[in-house]
Amino acid sequence: MDMKVKGSKELLTEVTDAGLCTLCGACAGGCPYLVSYKGRIVLLDSCTLSEGQCYQYCPRTYTDMDVISQRVFGTPYSGDELGTTKEVLMARSTDGHIKERAQYGGTVTTLLSLALEEGLIDGAILTKMSDDKTPSAFLARSREEMLKCAGSNYMACPVLQALNGIPKDSEQRLAVVAMPCQVLALSKMREEPPQNRVNIGNVKLVVGLFCTWALSPDGFHQFLKENLDLPQVTKFDIPPPPANIFEAYTPSGKISFPLDEIRKFVMPACACCLDMTSEFADISVGSVEGIEGWNTVIIRTDVGAQLIEMAKEKGKLEVDILPPENLAHLKEASLLKKKRALQEIITRSGDRNNLLYVGLQQSIIDRLLA
Amino acid sequence: MKTLTKDPLNLIIAGVGGQGNVVISLLIGKAFIREGYFVTIGETYGASQRSGSVMSHLRISRETEYSPFIPSGRADIILGMEPVETLRILQQFGNSDVITIANSRLIHAAGMEYPSLDKIVEAIEGLSAKSWLINATDEAVKLGDPIFANMILIGALVGSGIFPIDSKSMELVLRESFPGEKLETNMVAFNKGMELVVQ
């Protein structure tokens, strides 16, 4: 893939049709032509522009990691397992109400809720599940609304479409809770801000989530619908290995599915993703393997560090060191994702010198392929 | 009563569907019928009435009736309701003696780049033995409705002196055609058109 910015036609051929689209939503709703619908990016009309923001901010068009890293951290891309970090720790909410609804330790909801209370943000773009568990982007403006978005269903959701829908003249300050691909798209926007109504300047905080893969919202939702009474489901979970299952919590107990049955629905694009820990976020949050009720937290930027500090001071978060074996395991998993993705990319392109969207220094590539 | 400078006299009204060329041609035709002429009018009807290129062909004769199509290159007068449409007609039906009176207000063609108005006007003038371009639409908007541009153009046609119908005859037709209050504004528009070509 070359470095030139192209238009929507090329976006479709090089990304969507090539099985690289992660459904991040960065291209959707930024113009009147591209929208996301039921797990697909749809072009409503032909657009004649030879260069488009759709192509420019897509996390699966050519991305020079050094340029992005310079913009976010002021340093070239390190290629380390967890990316650039200030601190890695574990945390959990002190708020019982949040903990009750939380997937793991409730850290994300706690941080957002605090940022809102302290007037740092006016709202947060989150993923919300409908009663029938269809995920959609949602702009939460209150603690209550944020709480309603807690929990995961592991389906891809074009969250950034909601950002594209906010008027340029809006003065709202926003947080975005994003998957690694979405964090990368936001970083590309920060590097060269959009010309039109989309205003990346509104985004004051990016909370990245850990992600190994996401499920196709169309196919997987169909699977869930066929096997569950969805409005009755209160939570989905993938317990740590060696369980190898996907669980749905219902009033009549947990219903589990073999993980292999679920993997069929993984987005084909996820196999080409090198980022497990949202390396360009202000703060990245995931689970802690083997320690229930806690989150792994990676602090990456000053904005992230200040917020964690504030949460500690105000007693909103309980913070502890991440046990070294957990840290080692996290790094190992992250590195494995990078290696596998790079191999997959080379298999797809059929050329060791063509890494599709990935713009990395040769030394890093060599390290990963070693 | 003036006499025809040529028999048959061939007049084409060119415009865009929806502008009202059918009404103009009927009013002009009626004025000649009143004075005992043979009149044939050919119209563009049907789908082109929806914002397409439209034209009315008027054949006026003392002798006999003519077909509703003016042969190519045989127009005597072109009354243009829109610049590009005026040029389109001139190109096909114009000749060294053709006289043009046209509204200079453009109507965009959906989805198309409209050419430079100055160049269009230059081309119209270049293909006419004599021409008047008047902004009838702007004058009509001053009178409250762009539709009065049609009456201004009829006024200009009568006022130009190239036309064998005088203002009295035309006024009689307008009186027959427009009820009450409508007549008054239409007469104002008609007189405005007469003035515009005299200036």
Next chain:
Amino acid sequence: MSGVGIDAPGSTQLFIGNEAIARGALEAGIGLASAYPGTPSTEIMESLISVAKEKNFYAEWSINEKVALEVAAGASFAGIRAITSMKQNGVNVVFDFLANIVMSGIGAGLILVSCDDPSAISSSNEQDTRHIAKWLDIPLLEPGTFQEAKDMTKWAFDLAEELNSICMIRSVTRIAHARGNVTLGELPKKEQKAHFDSICPVVPTLPKFIPYPSAWLHSQLHAKLDKARELFESSPFNWYTGPEEAELLLITCGSCWLYSLEAVNALKLESKVGILKLGTIWPLPQKLIETHLGKSQKILMVEEIDPFLEGSIKELVADLPPDSPHPRFYGKHSGHINAYGELNPDMVIEAIAKIMGLAYQPRDPEYSKKAEEVPITYMPPRIMTFCPGCPHRAAFWAIKNALRLDGRDGFVTGDIGCYSMAIGPAGFFQERTMYCMGAGAGVANGLGKLGQFGFNQPVLAVCGDSTFFHATIPALINGIYNQSNFTLIILDNNATAMTGFQPHPGTGVTGMGETTRAVDMEALCHSLGVQVEVCDPFDLENTTATLLKALAQDGGPRVVIMRRECELVRARRDKKPLYKVHVDPDKCLGEACGCDRLCTRVFGCQGMVWDSESGKANIDETICTSCGVCADICPQGAIIREAV
């Protein structure tokens, strides 16, 4: 308002051919007129219906052409003169009844007027109806001038009664829709009394109005044609102009008569070229033609659409004795005249000049050169499109978006109406089949049964509200009966809009302006057991959502009614716009928006213009009808829609 009812015999009016035909029917003393609108025939009925009350006769817009002729036949059977008018396609709809009634004969004069549309300017097809008259043994007349259109129509009723046969009049666009001098005749003042008398004068045990015994009636029909031929030999509607001995003889009819005259005149060949103008087209006046065939060694046939006269006259010549003159024929078979499309004086000039070996120059070559040098970019084409404010533009926008979102390569099957323009950019190229009235739903029936062959593309059939009543209901019922998988979209704009907003059974108003019971299309569909959703196409979001829901369904057909009155009808009645609409120049980002001119390039409403100076969108307030739909498509919210 048409002046066809003016009671001023001897006065000269400026009538279109359709008005002249209507006037002829009035002078013939019709008691009933029926029609389904169709360009270029519509104004015949429009003129008649506007004076029906005042002139004390009955007129109606019928549900379709077949019913219209049956309505007229009913009057004829009871001794009341009746006329029915239609475009060429209507004759196909009426064909079955026509082929039957021609066998039985009629009561009072019964006339069918077919207005053909050469070049299919406002039609789905090009078709020469004269063949149908010949095929079915129906006497046929064709006027060549506006005066003749009136006089011929009046006489046609006498002819029909004398022959005891329905008669046809063929007109074409340039007679129907052109205007010329018509001197009026007397309007009859007598009272009429209707009475149905069905006793067959030949076999009193049989009813009179049946096409039986058919073979015997068929032989009687041939006798009627023989009688007609006799009458036509001396008809004043056939005449010759030109020299006694001609270098070239033109044989022509209808609109081509004036083209021929003009062509001969333009080439200054009056002393060399003769013209035989025929008004009685079927059966042909054999002797008259034979007489004139001797005038010249060269014959040029000038007629519109098919070589009908050409073929029929060659048939005559084949039957002539061996020592008769056998002139050389020029026309459509020789390639001198197109066997398709409209003719005009230029084409006839070209044909004559070619045969006579002449050069023709309409204007100064210098001027021609200058004219041809005008760059083509100075004259951008104006594509056919929906009117500003047309609900169909919004409807097809929603259809397009729904089909794209659905993503299974769905498409629209359609038929003829304003919405046919959706075959092009006006409707975003959504309509992928377009045939006769009701054909969209019919074709969808077949497509919707192809599941066993792996067909999974969604099928949307569209029809207008008037078309729904005219020909779509049987196709819908067929789909329900046979469980065909498609969605029928009824674009209900509360009028037969394409032809000039005539009422139809769903509008609650009759052609004569009486309030009547409106046939409720929703209730009708419900009664068929089919699911019906109603939405407003101006609500783009809800319309798209409604369609997506319909597209997601399987099984038999479902109906979506997109209901929004034709903006032209609404504006005429309400005399005020729906909204105030303008572009906020501060909000419109123009070329910087990234919207790639969605409003003018894709949505394409003529009211919206791209101002190349400011590089931003603007509204031409002289064109815009302020429907406000564009406000919902601008991604920047720069188009402002305010309440009036």
